[in-house]
Amino acid sequence: MSDIVKIIASFNTGRDPERLAMKYKAMRSSPFVFLRGTCHLFYERLPRAQVLDDAPPVWICGDMHLENFGSYKADNRLIYFDNNDFDEACLAPTLYELVRLLSSVLVGAVDLKLSRAQALALCHTAVDSYAAALAFGKSRWIEAETAAGMVRDLFDALANRTRAAHLDRRTVLKGKLRTLKVDGKKALPVGDKQRAAVTQFMNQFAASEPNPDFYRILDVARRIAGTGSLGVDRYVILVEGKGSPDGNFLIDLKEALPSSVMPHVRVPQPKWATEAQRVVDVQRRNQAVSQAFLHAVEFNQRSYVLRSLQPSEDRVALSDWDGKLPRLEAVVNSMAELSAWAHLRSGGRQKSSIADELIAFGNRKDWQLPLIELATQCETLVMDDWKAYCEAYDRGAFDLTRAKG
Incomplete structure (x- = not known):
């Protein structure tokens, strides 16, 4: 894409050059890191699709992906596992949230050493879990006693860590x-x-x-x-x-x-x-x-x-799935459920959909497969943009020291 340099440079204008250089270097390392660093580009490239426009509006975090979930200490002094990045939050069709999560699974497959079939299986896990949680219509949460698998491993590690x-x-x-x-x-x-x-x-x-x-x-x-x-x-x-x-x-x-x-x-x-x-x-x-x-x-x-401050270490170590797909399925299931619970919990606020509308949407069967197909289109766009970015980066287009001179 000939406009990749202009779009990314324009979006990042005014940022601290020292840390921005770190961002640009990290984005060169893999398509998944590139996806994480270019939320603005993802939605700019997102194809207009009926499956998105027909979805009820909810309060989305805006930057949903596999790395934007983690543990944190809440104001009641207990530790929870949840979505933890709301910088891009806005009112949007609910599937804007889910299509980015699915795209992150597909784009992140190489980093996680997933086969194509395994990545698609995780996408099906996500849409099925999200739909079921919406249809049930009750918000829940994840804490140490209710966590399982790799999420439970995270809680166990935190329980053994002192403040010192x-x-x-x-x-x-x-x-x-x-x-x-x-x-x-x-x-x-x-x-x-x-x-x-x-x-x-x-x-x-x-x-x-x-x-x-x-x-x-x-x-x-x-x-x-x-x-x-x-x-x-x-x-x-x-x-x-x-x-x-x-x-x-x-x-x-x-x-x-x-x-x-x-x-x-x-x-x-x-x-x-x-x-x-x-x-x-x-x-x-x-x-x-x-x-x-x-x-x-x-x-x-x-x-x-x-x-x-929430340490970056307080996230699930996804690479520790050890080739056992059920371990990753359990994490993706939790992420999808957490998304649904958040949408139910914030329902009816400033024009967001009420629970009855979300329950009805969760019970529908016509959006799951089209959403996964849309996510595969997004995956292709991200991969193409990353390749264009790599070419531009390698020829010095994002060299901030050269640009300054």
Whole structure:
């Protein structure tokens, strides 16, 4: 595609060059990472299809794929497994969500060492599980006691991890004080001006909280996380929490940008006070219990989401399926069910479909096969775009140092 450079470069304009270079390099590594890094391109390329337009509107996360599920500590102090990325959230036909999940299975098959038949079997698992969960009409959730297979393995690993061990991964302990580990992999240094601005913001935020001392800043760094959002203004903040050294907490502060899905959706959207308010409100509606410290805030006169830091390690290790397809089927089944439960849970809010409409849609049998066929078309488009991207990347079209010069 001759326009691949223009589209991707235009979308990423204004991002932190150091982290953006990391994103571009990662996207070169595989079609699946490319898919994760180009949600905007996926929906721009998504073919108009009756199967999508006929689906009832719901609150979607917008960037549904195999890596956007993980565990997190909720504001009730319990740990859940759920969808955890709502940057692209908007009101859209429900199958916009599912077609991206199915496409991620097909595109990710090479990385996961899946045969074509196995990848298609997982797609059938996803649509069947999603339809059944909608038809049942009751929202549920996944926690340690209800998890199975690789999701249960994740919970078991987290149960054996202490707060000190969690902190040790991200910080350096000197005596009784911790500082962030600035290793170029999870974090990058901040300048004095950035540090002062974040500190001032957190002090103002803390003043409005019941326990201001909890948010006393110990250190700040630029956070490296995700793929699609790499380069967006984002910080990891080490705060006093419940006391040094092992009661400290890690906070994530990330700029909220407009949803890249919304321009490609015909469903009218409500007016939001800020982009962060959109992200936070949809996350609160869709998750059974909200992530800890979740707030929509204003920093540097821009919109940001403040929340507890969720380590990238707190995701299911999909590569550990060990050639046993039922292990992957159980994970995909959980992801599809979680999506359906989120749509039911947020039903009837600001023009989203009510439960009766979603139950009726789940009972229909006419959309499953056309959706899988559409996902195979999307797979072809993604693969073609990735090949074009690789050619452009290899000839230096995404070399930020050269572009700067």
